[in-house]
Amino acid sequence: MPASIDENVQQTRQPRPRPGSGSSGGSPFRGDIEGLRAIAVLLVLLYHAGVTQLSGGFVGVDVFFVVSGFVITNQLVREIESTGRLSLWRFYGRRAKRLLPAAGLVLVVTAVVAWLLAPRVHWQSIGGDIVGAGAYVVNWVFAARSVDYLAEDVAPSPVLHFWSLAVEEQFYLLWPLVILALIGLWRLRQRRSASKHVSGTPRRGHLALGLLLLIVVPSLVFSIVYTQSHPSEAFFVTPTRLWELGVGGLLALGAARLETWPRFVAGLVAWLGLGLLLTSAFLVDATTPWPGHWALAPVLGTAAVIAGGFRAKRWGPAGLLGTAPFVWVGGLSYSLYLWHWPLLRFWEWEQGTPTVWVGLGIVAVSFLPAWLAHTVVESPLRYARALSTTPRYAVSVGLNCSLAAVLAGVLLIVGALGGSSAGGQSTGAQWSSDDAAVSSAPGEDGAESTAGPGEDEALTTADPGEDELDEPAVAGLPLPEAEQPGDEPFFDQITPDPLQATADVPGLYASGCQIAEADDTSEPCDFGDLDSDVVVAVVGDSKAAQWVPALERIGEEQGWLIRTYTKQSCSFADSLQDTAQGEPYTSCRAWGQDVLDRLTGEERPDVVLTSGVRSTGLVGDEPGEPTAEGLTDGxxxxxxxxxxxxxxxxxxxxTPSPPIGPVYECVDEHRDDPAECSWPYAASPGSQVLQDAAAQVDDATFVDMGPWVCPGGECVGVYRNVLTYRQGSHITATFAEVLTEPLAAYLTPLVEP
Structure with missing residues (x-):
C-alpha cells in the first residue's frame, strides 16, 4: 500500500544535511519518492482494470513496500538520533491518524454498498473480509482461502486489496520494536564492556547489520522456499513480504554512504533500476510464483531508484519522477489504492465483469472519491493540532475508525445469517423406492422395469454426451423424471438454505481428511461400519469426496468400512496434472503413487471407488498440451x-458443471421460482474420460449417476426442496445423502462381501 507522505512533506522544513552526515531524515522533499508511489499505484490500477499487456502490474505493491520501509525507517532513526529515544506512542499515533480513518471510511462504505448491491449469498464472506480488513489481519484470511478448495465460488472480495495494508500495519507494529531491541542489546553490550553507564545509539551500520540478519535475510529465504511449496499462501502472508519492507529500511540506514556516490554512477544506477522495475511489470504474470526470487526484480529496481536519487537529481530519473503530475498522483496514491478496487467490484455486482475500457473508466472515476477523501478526511486529521500533540488521542481516533469498520462487517454477517432459514446441514432424508415411483410417469416402460446393474453390463445405455435418457431401472428403482408439480418434497423448505450452501459439505473436511495441494502423502480416514472387514476405498479429488455422506450411510447399512484417500484437485491417475496456477502438480503424482502402494499393500481394500473432475493430463513427463488420452492412460x-x-x-x-454460475446464488435470487435455475443435462468431459478408462480395464466398472443428479435430463437448482449444488460443480451433502438408495443399488452388487 502507499505509505504516508506526511514525513516526506515535513522534510521540506528541515535544512539539508552535509553529504556523509548520515542524517537523511532531514533531507529536503524527495519528489522521486512521490513519483515512485505514482508509478506503483498506476501499475496496480491498470492491472486491476484488466490491461492484459501489463501482466505483472501487481508488482506495484512491491514498490510500495520498499518505499514504505524506507520512509518509516528514516523517521524512526531520525527521532532516535535527535532525542536518544523513540516514542512508540508518537510513532503509532502518526500511523493511526494518517491511515486508519481513511481506510475505515472505505470499509464502511463497502459494507453499505454490499448490502445494497451484492448477492445476499456473499454477505457473510464479504462481512468477514471487512472484519479482517478492519482488524488488519485480512491477509491471513485470504491466505487460508487461497488454498481452500471449498471456496472456489467465492467472488473477488471488495476488500481484497487490504491484504497489503494488513502486511504494512503488521510491519509497523514489529519494525520499531525490533529496532529498539537492537539498540537495547547494543547498550547492554557496551555497558558490560565499559563497566559503566552507556547512553547514545549504535551506528546505523550496526542497526543495518542487525536488521539484515534478523529480518531481511530470513524473510527472503523463507519467501523463496515457501513460494515454491505454497505459492497461493505465500502471496499473502507477512513473513514472505517483510524482506521487501526491510530493503527499504536498509536504504534509509545506508544514506550516508549513498550520498557519497558520484553523480554519474548514481544516475546510471537509478535509470537501470527504473528500467528493471518497469520491465518486470510486463514480463511476469499471474502464473509466476510470487513473491519468491522473482520479486527481487521490482524490489531491487525500486531500491536502485531510491539509492541513486540521493545524488542524481538532474541526471537520474528523479527529475522526471519529481514533476508535478507524478507528485500529485503520488500524493493521492493511498486514497487511489483504497477506492479503485471496491468501485470495480461495485460495478461487477450490478453489471457483471467490466470490460477493459469500462475498467479503465472506473479507475479514472476513482480519482474523484480519492481526492475527496484525501481533502476531507486524510489531510485535516493528519495536521489536526489535537492529534499531533496528543499521540494517545490520535491512536484512539484511529482505532475507533477501525472499530466502526469491524462493526459494519459484523452487521453484514448478521444480515446474512438473519436471512437464512436453515442450518445447511444434511438431515438424513433419502430417496426410496416409493419416491422414485412418485416421480416416474405412470405407464412408461422404464417405470415397470426391474433390471438391476448386474443385468446391464454398461449400467447406462445413453451416450454421456447426449441429453436423452432412456436407461433401464436400477435394482427395482425406476429412473426419475423431471420434478412434477404434485411431487412430495423431501423438506418443508429449501434445504440447505442457499445462504448456507457452502457449509453443506461432507464431514471429512472438518476432520481434515482432504489432503492439501502441497502435501504428497495421505493418511486415510474411516467412515461407515468401523468394525467391518469389507473395505471400500474412496480415492480421488473432491468429486469423489462429495459422495461420502451417501457412502457413509450405505456403509452403516451394508456393513462396509468406507476408507477415504482424497486430495485437492488431484485425480487418481498416473498422469502429470497441473495446478490452478498452471504449474506441474508434482505432489499429486507423488500422492497417487503413495496411495497406490497402500492399496496394493497392507491396506488393500475389497474395492476402490473413484471419481474426478479433470478431463486432460500429460502423456509423459515432458511439457506439452494435456489431452484426454493422456489422462485416460493414467x-x-x-x-x-x-x-x-x-x-x-x-x-x-x-457431476456436470452448471453453466448458470453458482447455483445457490441463483436459487437465492429466485426463491419463489427455483425452476429459473435449471439447465439441460450433458455429461461432463471428466465422465467421458472415466468411462473410456473403465472400458480398457477388465475389472473396472463405470457407474453413471447423471440420471439421478439431473432427473429426467434436466439439471435443477432445487429438486423437491433439496438444494442440489453448493460450490462449482459439487452437489450438496444433503443431496448426496438423498441419493443414498440409488447409489446403493448400483454399488451393492459390485462390492463382494
Whole structure:
C-alpha cells in the first residue's frame, strides 16, 4: 500500500544535511519518492482494470513496500538520533491518524454498498473480509482461502486489496520494536564492556547489520522456499513480504554512504533500476510464483531508484519522477489504492465483469472519491493540532475508525445469517423406492422395469454426451423424471438454505481428511461400519469426496468400512496434472503413487471407488498440451495395477458443471421460482474420460449417476426442496445423502462381501 507522505512533506522544513552526515531524515522533499508511489499505484490500477499487456502490474505493491520501509525507517532513526529515544506512542499515533480513518471510511462504505448491491449469498464472506480488513489481519484470511478448495465460488472480495495494508500495519507494529531491541542489546553490550553507564545509539551500520540478519535475510529465504511449496499462501502472508519492507529500511540506514556516490554512477544506477522495475511489470504474470526470487526484480529496481536519487537529481530519473503530475498522483496514491478496487467490484455486482475500457473508466472515476477523501478526511486529521500533540488521542481516533469498520462487517454477517432459514446441514432424508415411483410417469416402460446393474453390463445405455435418457431401472428403482408439480418434497423448505450452501459439505473436511495441494502423502480416514472387514476405498479429488455422506450411510447399512484417500484437485491417475496456477502438480503424482502402494499393500481394500473432475493430463513427463488420452492412460495404469492385485475399481461419473454460475446464488435470487435455475443435462468431459478408462480395464466398472443428479435430463437448482449444488460443480451433502438408495443399488452388487 502507499505509505504516508506526511514525513516526506515535513522534510521540506528541515535544512539539508552535509553529504556523509548520515542524517537523511532531514533531507529536503524527495519528489522521486512521490513519483515512485505514482508509478506503483498506476501499475496496480491498470492491472486491476484488466490491461492484459501489463501482466505483472501487481508488482506495484512491491514498490510500495520498499518505499514504505524506507520512509518509516528514516523517521524512526531520525527521532532516535535527535532525542536518544523513540516514542512508540508518537510513532503509532502518526500511523493511526494518517491511515486508519481513511481506510475505515472505505470499509464502511463497502459494507453499505454490499448490502445494497451484492448477492445476499456473499454477505457473510464479504462481512468477514471487512472484519479482517478492519482488524488488519485480512491477509491471513485470504491466505487460508487461497488454498481452500471449498471456496472456489467465492467472488473477488471488495476488500481484497487490504491484504497489503494488513502486511504494512503488521510491519509497523514489529519494525520499531525490533529496532529498539537492537539498540537495547547494543547498550547492554557496551555497558558490560565499559563497566559503566552507556547512553547514545549504535551506528546505523550496526542497526543495518542487525536488521539484515534478523529480518531481511530470513524473510527472503523463507519467501523463496515457501513460494515454491505454497505459492497461493505465500502471496499473502507477512513473513514472505517483510524482506521487501526491510530493503527499504536498509536504504534509509545506508544514506550516508549513498550520498557519497558520484553523480554519474548514481544516475546510471537509478535509470537501470527504473528500467528493471518497469520491465518486470510486463514480463511476469499471474502464473509466476510470487513473491519468491522473482520479486527481487521490482524490489531491487525500486531500491536502485531510491539509492541513486540521493545524488542524481538532474541526471537520474528523479527529475522526471519529481514533476508535478507524478507528485500529485503520488500524493493521492493511498486514497487511489483504497477506492479503485471496491468501485470495480461495485460495478461487477450490478453489471457483471467490466470490460477493459469500462475498467479503465472506473479507475479514472476513482480519482474523484480519492481526492475527496484525501481533502476531507486524510489531510485535516493528519495536521489536526489535537492529534499531533496528543499521540494517545490520535491512536484512539484511529482505532475507533477501525472499530466502526469491524462493526459494519459484523452487521453484514448478521444480515446474512438473519436471512437464512436453515442450518445447511444434511438431515438424513433419502430417496426410496416409493419416491422414485412418485416421480416416474405412470405407464412408461422404464417405470415397470426391474433390471438391476448386474443385468446391464454398461449400467447406462445413453451416450454421456447426449441429453436423452432412456436407461433401464436400477435394482427395482425406476429412473426419475423431471420434478412434477404434485411431487412430495423431501423438506418443508429449501434445504440447505442457499445462504448456507457452502457449509453443506461432507464431514471429512472438518476432520481434515482432504489432503492439501502441497502435501504428497495421505493418511486415510474411516467412515461407515468401523468394525467391518469389507473395505471400500474412496480415492480421488473432491468429486469423489462429495459422495461420502451417501457412502457413509450405505456403509452403516451394508456393513462396509468406507476408507477415504482424497486430495485437492488431484485425480487418481498416473498422469502429470497441473495446478490452478498452471504449474506441474508434482505432489499429486507423488500422492497417487503413495496411495497406490497402500492399496496394493497392507491396506488393500475389497474395492476402490473413484471419481474426478479433470478431463486432460500429460502423456509423459515432458511439457506439452494435456489431452484426454493422456489422462485416460493414467487412469488405466493405476486401475490395472489394482486389478492385477485383485482389487476391482468402480469409476463414479462426474457431476456436470452448471453453466448458470453458482447455483445457490441463483436459487437465492429466485426463491419463489427455483425452476429459473435449471439447465439441460450433458455429461461432463471428466465422465467421458472415466468411462473410456473403465472400458480398457477388465475389472473396472463405470457407474453413471447423471440420471439421478439431473432427473429426467434436466439439471435443477432445487429438486423437491433439496438444494442440489453448493460450490462449482459439487452437489450438496444433503443431496448426496438423498441419493443414498440409488447409489446403493448400483454399488451393492459390485462390492463382494
Amino acid at each position: 487412469y488405466v495404469r493405476y486401475w490395472q495395477a489394482l486389478a492385477d492385485e485383485g482389487v476391482p475399481v468402480i469409476a463414479l461419473s462426474d
